Amino acid sequence: AQSVTQLGSHVSVSEGALVLLRCNYSSSVPPYLFWYVQYPNQGLQLLLKYTSAATLVKGINGFEAEFKKSETSFHLTKPSAHMSDAAEYFCAVSDAGGTSYGKLTFGQGTILTVHP
Amino acid sequence: DGGITQSPKYLFRKEGQNVTLSCEQNLNHDAMYWYRQDPGQGLRLIYYSQIVNDFQKGDIAEGYSVSREKKESFPLTVTSAQKNPTAFYLCASRAPGGNGYTFGSGTRLTVV
Numbered sequence: 001a002q003s004v005t006q007l008g009s010h011v012s013v014s015e016g017a018l019v020l021l022r023c024n025y026s027s028s029v030p031p032y033l034f035w036y037v038q039y040p041n042q043g044l045q046l047l048l049k050y051t052s053a054a055t056l057v058k059g060i061n062g063f064e065a066e067f068k069k070s071e072t073s074f075h076l077t078k079p080s081a082h083m084s085d086a087a088e089y090f091c092a093v094s095d096a097g098g099t100s101y102g103k104l105t106f107g108q109g110t111i112l113t114v115h116p
Numbered sequence: 117d118g119g120i121t122q123s124p125k126y127l128f129r130k131e132g133q134n135v136t137l138s139c140e141q142n143l144n145h146d147a148m149y150w151y152r153q154d155p156g157q158g159l160r161l162i163y164y165s166q167i168v169n170d171f172q173k174g175d176i177a178e179g180y181s182v183s184r185e186k187k188e189s190f191p192l193t194v195t196s197a198q199k200n201p202t203a204f205y206l207c208a209s210r211a212p213g214g215n216g217y218t219f220g221s222g223t224r225l226t227v228v
Contacts, residue, residue: 009156032215041125043206043219051215090158094215102147102166102210103174104217106158 002027002093006107014115019063019078021110023091026072033074034092034104035065044090050074061085086114118143122207122220128228129194129201137192137223139207145218147210148190152176152203153222159206165190194225202227 007022025031032051036044048059055067065076074091091107120141129135141148147166151159161174165184179198184190194201207220 004158006158034217036219041204041222041224043120043122043221044208045219046217049215094217103149103161103164104159104208105161106151108156108158 002031002095002105004091004093004105004107006089006091006110008110009108010111010113012113012115013081015083016080019076019081019085019112021076021089021091021112023065023074023076023107024072025074025091025093027093027095029095032094033065033067034094035059035063035074035076036090036092038088038090038109047076047089081112081114083114083116086112088112118218120207120209120218120220122205122223124223125221127223127225129225131227132196134193134195135201135225137194137205137207137225139190139192139220140188141190141209141218142188143209143211143218144187145209145211146187148184149208149210150174150180150182150190150192151206151208153206154203162192162205201225 003026005024034049035047047063048057050057050067058064063078089110092104094104123138149164150162153159160176162180163182165171181193205223
């Protein structure tokens with residue numbers, strides 16, 4: 001079984017401040033991990049993914065995440081927030097076609113607000 | 117360009133009616149998925165299909181049905197048995213190898 005917990009349903013930062021969105025996962029097999037962003041009434045856009053290569057993953061729009069197996073974490077960061085980063089962010093885990101048939105399991109989501 | 121098309125974008129349904137949401141992909145992906153999104157609950161899996169003519173129930177399949185007669189198409193029917201169908205529905209497909217997912221732009225269903 002696999003699960004994802006996102007700590008904090010709402011995060012608020014000032015423009016130019018560090019963005020940190022927390023994600024912890026549980027998986028019985030080596031996981032694939034993902035961060036997605038969603039703007040209102042739209043689908044999901046992939047920010048970055050971890051697929052057992054480098055533990056520090058760089059994504060689009062200046063985001064990055066670090067896979068820490070000992071902490072079962074995959075936190076998302078960005079050094080300097082922009083107003084355009086305001087959206088909802090989802091962390092997800094997959095077993096990549098294993099016993100869960102590649103199903104993505106999502107966290108509850110974190111709404112990021114960016115203040116001027 | 118390849119992608120997933122969901123239609124319609126907005127859908128209104130009267131209580132007691134069945135309604136079908138369309139999902140079409142031209143990515144040549146075998147695996148397809150339907151998710152339901154509610155505020156504060158993330159995305160929950162309704163049904164998934166690994167190959168044509170085969171599909172399995174996800175975590176919240178009650179009140180929903182699907183078919184997979186063609187590789188490109190994975191329609192979802194919301195039946196009158198679904199107690200609370202108002203939600204945002206997302207369709208996705210997965211590339212071979214397991215780590216490439218593509219999402220549609222979603223259908224917002226409202227029961228009136």
